[in-house]
Amino acid sequence: DAGVTQSPTHLIKTRGQQVTLRCSPKSGHDTVSWYQQALGQGPQFIFQYYEEEERQRGNFPDRFSGHQFPNYSSELNVNALLLGDSALYLCASSKTRDSPNQPQHFGDGTRLSIL
Amino acid sequence: DAKTTQPNSMESNEEEPVHLPCNHSTISGTDYIHWYRQLPSQGPEYVIHGLTSNVNNRMASLAIAEDRKSSTLILHRATLRDAAVYYCIPDNNNDMRFGAGTRLTVKP
Numbered sequence: 001d002a003g004v005t006q007s008p009t010h011l012i013k014t015r016g017q018q019v020t021l022r023c024s025p026k027s028g029h030d031t032v033s034w035y036q037q038a039l040g041q042g043p044q045f046i047f048q049y050y051e052e053e054e055r056q057r058g059n060f061p062d063r064f065s066g067h068q069f070p071n072y073s074s075e076l077n078v079n080a081l082l083l084g085d086s087a088l089y090l091c092a093s094s095k096t097r098d099s100p101n102q103p104q105h106f107g108d109g110t111r112l113s114i115l
Numbered sequence: 116d117a118k119t120t121q122p123n124s125m126e127s128n129e130e131e132p133v134h135l136p137c138n139h140s141t142i143s144g145t146d147y148i149h150w151y152r153q154l155p156s157q158g159p160e161y162v163i164h165g166l167t168s169n170v171n172n173r174m175a176s177l178a179i180a181e182d183r184k185s186s187t188l189i190l191h192r193a194t195l196r197d198a199a200v201y202y203c204i205p206d207n208n209n210d211m212r213f214g215a216g217t218r219l220t221v222k223p
Contacts, residue, residue, distance in 0.1 A: 004158075035211075042213030042214055044213070092159075104159075104211065105161070106158030
């Protein structure tokens with residue numbers, strides 16, 4: 001049973017560019033959340049997708065957007081990249097958004113470096 | 116969102132019990148208390164969660180104070196593989212708000 005898979009594992013971009021990160025949730029999961037983790041800090045919640053809609057959002061600018069597909073996979077898009085966007089981007093999936101009992105399963109992330 | 120306070124770091128000897136404390140004095144009545152850990156170069160891993168009663172699973176035990184303003188994660192016998200950053204997260208909506216966590220070092 002495959003867990004959460006993210007691609008690519010590493011990515012290098014330059015300031016001003018745009019990037020798309022991808023996530024496939026654990027089998028049977030329908031909710032996907034995205035987090036940003038700067039070096040030495042805890043993950044910060046970006047947003048959550050359920051039923052192909054953004055249901056919750058953290059304190060991130062509109063440059064950060066996402067999408068969820070009918071097969072529950074998800075993409076995170078970041079426009080106009082800044083040096084400060086350099087971080088590990090984590091995807092987590094869970095079975096049902098409205099069930100607080102359900103633990104989230106995390107992928108190992110995409111390491112994004114901005115030059 | 117409930118604020119949490121955890122020690123920045125803790126040390127333990129291998130095969131000894133470890134008690135990781137967390138204060139969450141502003142927790143709401145419907146927030147569950149979740150614990151995750153993050154090993155080096157990996158994404159966070161679910162450890163345990165509870166609402167009011169103490170909880171046990173194969174990885175750890177969770178002791179929740181009667182007033183729910185604090186909790187303690189208990190690793191009964193620490194192994195080298197338990198070296199990680201441990202996060203305590205009060206949450207009800209699955210939009211996990213991680214703090215800085217506690218870095219646990221396990222000495223052989």
